[in-house]
Amino acid sequence: MTLAEVKELLETEQEKRELTIEQNYALAHALKFAKLDAKKSRKLVESLMKIEPLTEAHACKLVDVMPKYPDEVRTLFAKERFVLDPDMIENILETIRKSE
Numbered sequence: 001m002t003l004a005e006v007k008e009l010l011e012t013e014q015e016k017r018e019l020t021i022e023q024n025y026a027l028a029h030a031l032k033f034a035k036l037d038a039k040k041s042r043k044l045v046e047s048l049m050k051i052e053p054l055t056e057a058h059a060c061k062l063v064d065v066m067p068k069y070p071d072e073v074r075t076l077f078a079k080e081r082f083v084l085d086p087d088m089i090e091n092i093l094e095t096i097r098k099s100e
Helices: 003-016 021-033 038-049 056-065 070-076 086-099
Strands: none
Touching: 003 021, 003 038, 003 056, 038 056, 038 086, 056 070, 056 086, 070 086
């Protein structure tokens, strides 16, 4: 789930009832850092998941951060057991650029 989706979910819940302190903190964070709306972010996640070996978790993190440079992508994948080649990184960045 992306930050934009969390923001949408919490805003909907806020209309129905009072949010807990933790939920208010999460909503404040999502409002500050979500860079796309929920529909666009989900569409971008689906586009990124077509790139092997990205999972939904990887795609969500990429959508939340919206990296602009190859080093930012490499940083997000530093702990993974696979290495992204330069063509794959450029493919990721190009997919993100198209969504902006």
